[in-house]
Amino acid sequence: MEFLDISTIAGLISGIVFIVVSIMMNGRLGLFFDAPSVMITIGGTFASVLISYPLNKFFNSLKSARLIFQTKEFNTGNVIQRIIDLANIARKEGLLALEEAAQSMEDKFLQKGILLIVDGTDPELVRNILETELAFIEGRHKEVQGFWETVASLGPAWGMIGTLIGLINMLDQLNDPSAIGPAMAVALVTTFYGSIVANFFANPVANKLKIRSSEEVLLKEVMIEGLLSIQAGENPRIIEEKLKAFLSPTLRDTVKENNEGETKAGE
Numbered sequence: 001m002e003f004l005d006i007s008t009i010a011g012l013i014s015g016i017v018f019i020v021v022s023i024m025m026n027g028r029l030g031l032f033f034d035a036p037s038v039m040i041t042i043g044g045t046f047a048s049v050l051i052s053y054p055l056n057k058f059f060n061s062l063k064s065a066r067l068i069f070q071t072k073e074f075n076t077g078n079v080i081q082r083i084i085d086l087a088n089i090a091r092k093e094g095l096l097a098l099e100e101a102a103q104s105m106e107d108k109f110l111q112k113g114i115l116l117i118v119d120g121t122d123p124e125l126v127r128n129i130l131e132t133e134l135a136f137i138e139g140r141h142k143e144v145q146g147f148w149e150t151v152a153s154l155g156p157a158w159g160m161i162g163t164l165i166g167l168i169n170m171l172d173q174l175n176d177p178s179a180i181g182p183a184m185a186v187a188l189v190t191t192f193y194g195s196i197v198a199n200f201f202a203n204p205v206a207n208k209l210k211i212r213s214s215e216e217v218l219l220k221e222v223m224i225e226g227l228l229s230i231q232a233g234e235n236p237r238i239i240e241e242k243l244k245a246f247l248s249p250t251l252r253d254t255v256k257e258n259n260e261g262e263t264k265a266g267e
Contacts, residue, residue: 004070005071005208008068032189034186034190037190040165041158041162048154048158049154053150067209076222079110080226080247083222083223086098086101086114086226091233095230099115109134123231126228134217137220141209141213142213151198155197155198155202156195156198157194159190159193160190163187164187166186169186222246
């Protein structure tokens with residue numbers, strides 16, 4: 001299930017407000033809007049990134065920016081509870097009974113693992129298949145994160161290029177003292193834009209994608225350990241304690257409360 005990421009919206013709005021208000025308190029907002037500077041900094045940055053990446057990966061990575069406005073529910077506690085339920089089914093009815101439970105699962109990774117177990121696949125092979133898939137998922141995530149880290153590194157560099165262009169233009173007008181101040185201001189605006197691209201957009205996008213990736217990887221590691229434990233015929237209680245080691249103390253209590261609630265409901 002996906003939700004709107006409030007922290008991203010709040011961060012963007014508050015950042016824009018802080019920048020605009022601080023500018024207006026000390027000067028004119030119009031001084032910080034310059035079309036040539038935007039072309040040099042933004043255009044130059046993405047031109048360099050386009051050179052660095054194949055066209056399909058460039059556009060796929062660019063589209064990943066929308067992910068920072070969405071948040072997926074990676075509830076590891078709920079997944080552990082689901083695995084415990086599956087362990088109870090396997091213990092009472094056998095591994096083949098898990099096939100029916102797998103059909104209704106939305107998570108394709110967990111579904112794939114269950115079907116491998118039901119088919120009688122060797123435990124070591126199950127681990128290898130699932131860990132290989134997880135490694136490639138993580139690799140794709142890192143590739144997208146690297147794209148935004150590249151944008152963050154090139155933004156300030158193109159800001160400096162714009163500054164150098166502005167300084168050259170300024171030196172060309174030294175015979176007109178009244179033009180030196182505006183030309184210098186335009187030269188510095190490109191550095192400002194480069195810093196904004198890196199520190200207000202690209203780096204935050206990369207960091208948020210890293211957090212989302214680590215959450216998903218943790219979730220799938222829990223699934224792998226849980227599925228292999230079910231295949232090994234371990235006691236559901238032992239499986240629960242093993243998987244809770246992946247969680248923080250607060251989340252461990254949540255799993256415990258869920259179990260107690262279900263026990264009382266069963267009574």
